Amino acid sequence: xxxxxxxxxxxxxxxxxxxxxxxxxxxxxxxxxxxxxxxxxxxxxxxxxxxxxxxxxxxxxxxxxxxxxxxxxxxxxxxxxxxxxxxxxxxxxxxxxxxxxxxxxxxxxxxxxxxxxxxxxxxxxxxxxxxxxxxxxxxxxxxxxxxxxxxxxxxxxxxxxxxxxxxxxxxxxxxxxxxxxxxxxxxxxxxxxxxxxxxxxxxxxxxxxxxxxxxxxxxxxxxxxxxxxxxxxxxxxxxxxxxxxxxxxxxxxxxxxxxxxxxxxxxxxxxxxxxxxxxxxxxxxxxxxxxxxxxxxxxxxxxxxxxxxxxxxxxxxxxxxxxxxxxxxxxxxxxxxxxxxxxxxxxxxxxxxxxxxxxxxxxxxxxxxxxxxxxxxxxxxxxxxxxxxxxxxxxxxxxxxxxxxxxxxxxxxxxxxxxxxxxxxxxxxxxxxxxxxxxxxxxxxxxxxxxxxx
Numbered sequence: 001x002x003x004x005x006x007x008x009x010x011x012x013x014x015x016x017x018x019x020x021x022x023x024x025x026x027x028x029x030x031x032x033x034x035x036x037x038x039x040x041x042x043x044x045x046x047x048x049x050x051x052x053x054x055x056x057x058x059x060x061x062x063x064x065x066x067x068x069x070x071x072x073x074x075x076x077x078x079x080x081x082x083x084x085x086x087x088x089x090x091x092x093x094x095x096x097x098x099x100x101x102x103x104x105x106x107x108x109x110x111x112x113x114x115x116x117x118x119x120x121x122x123x124x125x126x127x128x129x130x131x132x133x134x135x136x137x138x139x140x141x142x143x144x145x146x147x148x149x150x151x152x153x154x155x156x157x158x159x160x161x162x163x164x165x166x167x168x169x170x171x172x173x174x175x176x177x178x179x180x181x182x183x184x185x186x187x188x189x190x191x192x193x194x195x196x197x198x199x200x201x202x203x204x205x206x207x208x209x210x211x212x213x214x215x216x217x218x219x220x221x222x223x224x225x226x227x228x229x230x231x232x233x234x235x236x237x238x239x240x241x242x243x244x245x246x247x248x249x250x251x252x253x254x255x256x257x258x259x260x261x262x263x264x265x266x267x268x269x270x271x272x273x274x275x276x277x278x279x280x281x282x283x284x285x286x287x288x289x290x291x292x293x294x295x296x297x298x299x300x301x302x303x304x305x306x307x308x309x310x311x312x313x314x315x316x317x318x319x320x321x322x323x324x325x326x327x328x329x330x331x332x333x334x335x336x337x338x339x340x341x342x343x344x345x346x347x348x349x350x351x352x353x354x355x356x357x358x359x360x361x362x363x364x365x366x367x368x369x370x371x372x373x374x375x376x377x378x379x380x381x382x383x384x385x386x387x388x389x390x391x392x393x394x395x396x397x398x399x400x401x402x403x404x405x406x407x408x409x410x411x412x413x414x415x416x417x418x419x420x421x422x423x424x425x426x427x428x429x430x431x432x433x434x435x436x437x438x439x440x441x442x443x444x445x446x447x448x449x450x451x452x453x454x
Contacts, residue, residue: 035423046074049093051070051094054066057100059395059414067083068080068081068082069087075448077416077419078424094444100430100436102395103419104400104413106413107156108365108414110368128162129199136166137170140163140166144180147368149435149451151440154413156234156406158278159190160451171184171186180450185235187234187235188228190211191214193258198210200451213228221263222258222266222268224304227267238277239280240263240287241255242255242285245257252343254282267294278299279296279298283305289379297363300320301355305349309355312361313360318361319360321351321352321355323352323380324366324380327383352388363398363402364398371453374436423443
């Protein structure tokens, strides 16, 4: 018998009737017990929304389904099934019967703190030298909103380019409901080595800011990973190559940065925290170190040889090719920089084809921020199709496959029961013309509509 009930029994046993002090004391003992045993107030049932999809591409199925009903309750999908022609009393109907409906898309390689590298506006350097953090954060807020409005309900932002932990702040503001934006996975500062990241070319006696956290040696590398993880990084990003140029035979050469031992320290630390490591790597020595060191994803991978592709398949390494960014803003033809830019594009397509044929796991990423946020993010899809993926496979790289890489299989990138209610729609048929994904007409994230039908 609980002690307070035993006390109550003793008080009542010896208490006379009426308003005796003992009886009043008994009532005082009884009150909290009665309150504790009272039934809790019922939690209101979240409102139900029913999306009528004319055509549904669910992110995992090999083909589309027609005339489907997606039932959303709160921020999750409750059910998906054939449209019956009616909805439950009190439910809100969203009529997308003339549209193609898809899961919210995922871009796994963005830079919200970059706004393109337009030479006339000062290129990359001016953003670090003349634009304050508050100004850059304001523009990053706009970039995040633009990603969401284009149907990208989740992004992995792969470093702030000199803006410290600003991406974490934007993520927190979105999660707190202060600003609209996609769900964010952030890497914060990224890691490279001395001589391995801009700003560069200034007088040696001038201490200029760098776009990444620079380390030398395994101890510094591990410490940098610990700092970034302890400050909220969801992933760690490492630059395994930096400058690239053409050798005497016209081959693309990329400068390696971290040693294998430095990378292994980062990977060991990140994996110990249950986090993953993304490696910027073009090819050559740096790419080999990235794979030997256990990177979870290869970013860009411009020049993948057969050995690297086979190792990626064997290790289950993800490939985020970021094709489109390498097809514009070339330096003048006939200059070393111009020849390098054209060579990058020339080897990139065959590398992607090689990876597709071998069965490398591919996730969608664009490097937006490297090109202006005013351009469509979905311009990447035609490049993926051009170099070997079917339209459906390209869509899945930006939905279920990207979600799998992010450790959110079944929760993101799919229209299925239990998944987050991230749903978008386009007017055309992206399986006939993947460019239809550049014109998103409806966006729902977490069950809330941000664009289209209200």
